[in-house]
Amino acid sequence: MLKIAVMISGGGTDLQSIIDACQAGKINGTIELVISNRQKAYGLQRAQKAGIETAVVKKNDTLIVSMLKERNIDLVVLAGYLAILTDELIDAYPNQIINIHPSLIPSFCGAGMYGMHVHEAVLNRGVKVSGATVHFVSSEIDGGPIIKQVACDISDLDKPEDIQARVLEIEHRILPEVVGLYCDGRIKVENGRAKVI
Template sequence: MLKIAVMISGGGTDLQSIIDACQAGKINGQIELVVSNRQKAYGLERAQKAGIETAVVKKNDALIVSMFKERQIDLVVLAGYLAILTDELIDAYPNQIINIHPSLIPSFCGAGMYGMHVHEAVLNRGVKVSGATVHFVSREIDGGPIIKQVACDISDLDKAEDIQARVLEIEHQILPEVVGLYCDGRIQIENGRVKVI
């Protein structure tokens, strides 16, 4: 059973989807630690209710690496973590950090494209299809190998909040699914592309 750390900044609904999947026996792993860069992130309460250790760490990836190593973390999941990881943290866990992004990468991603900013940009551009992407984290922002993407029709929506809600439903499906695949050893990277075996 793999040891998982989850990093959050907000409400923690993506975190909750992983907690629920673990409790349902759908993931061959256990969340050992939830780290937030925001003291008042509601996701911390979700973790505590599930009996998971929590920590608040702001702008100190060296400390986070130390905490992860101490707990022998196998997989790091960014579940709505609204900060850019340092190279120190990324290099400490090569192809062991995954992120959920609320668009179909390579569209609407990169510097400044996070949270509601993504959905507002999607709305302003007038695209008809959006979705969510789970990818490995690399030194390039949102540039690591893509693991899974699911699209949804948003042509009937005219508010960024409604787009966010629809995309969030996809996030709650695919993030725990990918975590489960990783914990089962079913994800491989060949020539920069992910294969599920």
């Protein structure tokens, strides 16, 4: 079984979806560590309730890399982690860090596009379809190989909170699915493109 670390900043609903999938035997891996850059992130309580080790680390990727290496982590999952990773961390885990983004990359992504900012921008632009993307993390913000995307119709919605809720349903479905595929060795990156085999 692969060893997984999850990095969070907030409520941890995406984290919970992975915890639930692990407990249901749908992922051939175990969450060994949950790291937050915010002391009061509710996701830390979710992890502790599930008996998972937690840590709060702010702006210190050198320490994070050390913690991950000490625990022989195979996969790092960014699940609502609202900080930009340094090259030190990215280079330590090439194509071993995945992120969930609340839009259909390459739309509404990059610097400043996170959380509710994404859904507000989607609403203001008047797009009719949004969704979620799981991708590998690279040095380009939201620019790594895309693993999975699922779209949803949002033409009937007029509040960013409602768009967020609909997109979250997709996130909670596809993030554990991709983690499971990774743990089964079914994701390969060739020529900058991620493929499920």
